[in-house]
Amino acid sequence: MKQTGILKKAIQKLEKYKEEKHLVVGFDGFVDEIIHVVDQRKNSKEYKRIKDIKAFSERIASVAGLSANIELVPTQIKLGGNGPIMANALITQGQEVSYIGAIGKYFIHPVFRPFTESCRKVISLAEPGHTDALEFYDGKLMFGKIHTMFEVNIENLLKKTGEKELTEILGSTDMVAFTNWTMLENLNGIIDYFGKIMSAQKKKTSVFIDLADPKKRTTKDIEKILELISGYPCDTVLSMNMSESTIIGTVLGIKEPDVLPRAIQIREKMGVTGLVIHPVKGAAIAHEKESVWIDGPYTKKPVLSTGAGDNFNAGFCNAWLGGFSPGECIMTGVSTSGYYVRNAKSPTRTELLGFMEKWLAADCGSI
Secondary structure: OOHHHHHHHHHHHHHHOOOOOEEEEEOOOEEEEEEEEEEEEOOOOOEEEOOOHHHHHHHHHOOOOOOOOOOEEEEEEEEEOHHHHHHHHHHHOOOEEEEEEOOOOOOOOHHHHHHHOOOOEEEEOOOOEEEEEEEEOOEEEEEEEOHHHHHOOHHHHHHHHOHHHHHHHHHOOOEEEEEOHHHOOOHHHHHHHHHHHHHOOOOOOEEEEEOOOHHHOOHHHHHHHHHHHHOOOOOEEEEEOHHHHHHHHHHOOOOOOOHHHHHHHHHHHHOOOEEEEOOOOEEEEEEOOOOEEEEOOOOOOOOOOOOHHHHHHHHHHHHHHOOOOHHHHHHHHHHHHHHHHHHOOOOOHHHHHHHHHHHHHOOOOOO
């Protein structure tokens, strides 16, 4: 089907989609400090940004063996972490969320309070981490302080809830989203424990997993989580960006350079329900019913890119729970992230529909 046809069908389904689903999302939590890197300072109020990551790397390399003073300009402090950003975007699109993660050990950190007030239930296991997010026009560099994430484990979760309460929560859940495995050293234990509970329940619960950039984890670690996901007792969707798909593909012995064939091969190798790869300029999904690539509403100058992938995931899951086709799910995902990077906030369903209709009127061209 032509891309405009998929977009049109996604719009039609989103217009009729009124049902509220319940998701459990987790398990990280970060205070994000969004930062611009100064190339040239004009005056006290104006400066020229270093435009891309290559230029930034060249600036650093040019002073190797010497020293340098690089000016950073904080532009925003906001809730962060893959889990909170995705959960917040889902709530904004009209879904009900219970959040489990690291957003305050003794009390909820102030940056998360507006978000948690909109949640059905909140279970916090640790203090949030902190991320310095250096934003460039072609991407971002995330410098994370993650020492508190080690407290996110099944032992601490059971101390907070107990098996009975956790079973009740999962029994009323339509989807569980596991995010940021890379920075959560003990997430395997939670994934495994949840799987045992959900496999014994009558209610069919979907599972969505985004490992986040696993480059710093060992090959043995990656092999272990892929094995756990492959044997998971639920309909499971695994989502990753382009860089992550290269790492996962390498571990699995897959060297396919093209995105859609790579997605198909990874899905077949792992046996998951759906495999999503979302580069900056679009997204692909491999599914037994449909495998398709969608060109996204790309912009060369995003207002905010930190959280774009999490908003893609939220849009995808929103559509998945609404019974959209695989292609319509990634279409909703790229539209959600497209709105987010232009407006620096997650869209409501009404705002998302307006954005998608504008994109359709442009025949899926530049907007």
